[in-house]
Amino acid sequence: MSTHFDNLVVTSFGATYAGAMSRTGADLALLLLGGFRSLAAAATAELARRGHDDVHPAHDFAMRAIAAGADNASELGRRLAVSKQAAAKTIALLEERGYVTRADDPTDARRKLVQVTLQGNAVMREGEAIFEELRSRWAKQVGSDELARLERTLTELVGSEPISLAAPGRIVSDIGDA
Amino acid sequence: MSTHFDNLVVTSFGATYAGAMSRTGADLALLLLGGFRSLAAAATAELARRGHDDVHPAHDFAMRAIAAGADNASELGRRLAVSKQAAAKTIALLEERGYVTRADDPTDARRKLVQVTLQGNAVMREGEAIFEELRSRWAKQVGSDELARLERTLTELVGSEPISLAAPGRIVSDIGDA
DNA sequence: CCATTTGGACAACCTAGTTGTCGTTATAGA
DNA sequence: TCTATAACGACAACTAGGTTGTCCAAATGG
Numbered sequence: 017m018s019t020h021f022d023n024l025v026v027t028s029f030g031a032t033y034a035g036a037m038s039r040t041g042a043d044l045a046l047l048l049l050g051g052f053r054s055l056a057a058a059a060t061a062e063l064a065r066r067g068h069d070d071v072h073p074a075h076d077f078a079m080r081a082i083a084a085g086a087d088n089a090s091e092l093g094r095r096l097a098v099s100k101q102a103a104a105k106t107i108a109l110l111e112e113r114g115y116v117t118r119a120d121d122p123t124d125a126r127r128k129l130v131q132v133t134l135q136g137n138a139v140m141r142e143g144e145a146i147f148e149e150l151r152s153r154w155a156k157q158v159g160s161d162e163l164a165r166l167e168r169t170l171t172e173l174v175g176s177e178p179i180s181l182a183a184p185g186r187i188v189s190d191i192g193d194a
Numbered sequence: 195m196s197t198h199f200d201n202l203v204v205t206s207f208g209a210t211y212a213g214a215m216s217r218t219g220a221d222l223a224l225l226l227l228g229g230f231r232s233l234a235a236a237a238t239a240e241l242a243r244r245g246h247d248d249v250h251p252a253h254d255f256a257m258r259a260i261a262a263g264a265d266n267a268s269e270l271g272r273r274l275a276v277s278k279q280a281a282a283k284t285i286a287l288l289e290e291r292g293y294v295t296r297a298d299d300p301t302d303a304r305r306k307l308v309q310v311t312l313q314g315n316a317v318m319r320e321g322e323a324i325f326e327e328l329r330s331r332w333a334k335q336v337g338s339d340e341l342a343r344l345e346r347t348l349t350e351l352v353g354s355e356p357i358s359l360a361a362p363g364r365i366v367s368d369i370g371d372a
Numbered sequence: 373c374c375a376t377t378t379g380g381a382c383a384a385c386c387t388a389g390t391t392g393t394c395g396t397t398a399t400a401g402a
Numbered sequence: 403t404c405t406a407t408a409a410c411g412a413c414a415a416c417t418a419g420g421t422t423g424t425c426c427a428a429a430t431g432g
Binding site: 043052151154172 | 326334350
Binding site: 401 | 403404405406407408409410411412413414415416417418419420421422423424425426427428429430431432
């Protein structure tokens with residue numbers, strides 16, 4: 017079989033012509049997903065290559081939210097638009113892997129204060145750099161004007177819809193995710 | 195909190211200015227994901243409104259692959275770049291909900307022949323129409339030239355990478371009866 | 373001071389993947 | 403033709419990320 021994205025789209029959606037202009041709406045969705053996947057997979061792989069084989073973009077995302085002030089499970093849940101239980105699970109996983117710590121909040125005995133560790137910060141820095149690198153690779157490929165234009169268009173399209181990012185994570189489930 | 199995409203990006207990734215041009219690589223990835231999600235969520239909702247509240251785009255995707263010839267679990271797995279076990283689960287789910295049927299293959303006693311039902315075909319047709327409608331809504335919003343340009347750019351970017359739709363790192367290896 | 377809200381911990385469950393094992397069936401080659 | 407190997411599907415156990423619902427304890431606001 018061909019695992020090439022283009023072919024997969026064509027095969028799966030039975031578009032009339034292969035390389036033709038006549039893109040369908042579903043193709044557009046797959047194109048967007050494919051783009052995301054392409055970046056996310058590359059980032060995950062590169063992160064793994066650098067020794068962090070246990071983190072995905074979703075974890076990076078969660079850590080940033082924590083670092084940005086969502087320092088307890090409930091708040092993190094709100095911030096990521098998932099339940100507090102789901103957020104607590106993510107925190108537990110990150111803690112287990114040494115990317116965050118949890119301590120009692122001295123000002124509120126109910127709360128557990130979550131903090132990003134040095135290791136966690138390192139991952140975030142690497143993640144940033146990797147995505148930057150991937151973006152510039154794309155810019156080289158189609159021209160930075162064209163890429164900027166794509167971003168502008170997409171921002172206009174997506175920015176105007178009140179859709180939260182919800183679970184920004186698992187690449188696979190993004191297909192089925194509504 | 196704001197669940198508006200733009201704000202979320204800014205907050206979570208700590209970009210320096212809110213509406214500024216300076217998009218980061220991670221923003222680009224989120225933009226793509228956001229775009230996909232936006233479409234997928236709208237499609238799922240619309241499908242539910244039309245009485246199919248138990249299907250997601252992923253199921254539509256799988257059904258198309260089945261209709262296009264991936265009529266057994268192993269082949270479907272290959273086509274979708276997941277394990278045959280995962281594909282079998284999807285098939286089981288679709289069968290349970292009446293979108294596909296499974297029968298013994300008369301030419302190969304090992305195989306179970308999967309076929310899309312009338313109901314399954316109906317969902318695919320509706321899905322197509324919905325995505326078409328969503329696309330034209332986007333075309334109205336930014337202009338069809340601009341949208342076509344976005345698609346062209348994205349195709350160039352994504353189509354040129356030999357990335358399968360597989361999970362991050364999950365290279366399709368049916369080597370050794372996995 | 374008490375009622376209500378909130379945070380966190382469990383538990384049970386769902387979806388969607390994974391790997392590993394195994395029996396059965398095809399198939400290719402000596 | 404016989405046999406080794408490959409392939410299909412089923413089952414089991416596991417991971418990861420999500421969901422509700424229940425519950426206790428702690429904070430907070432009349």
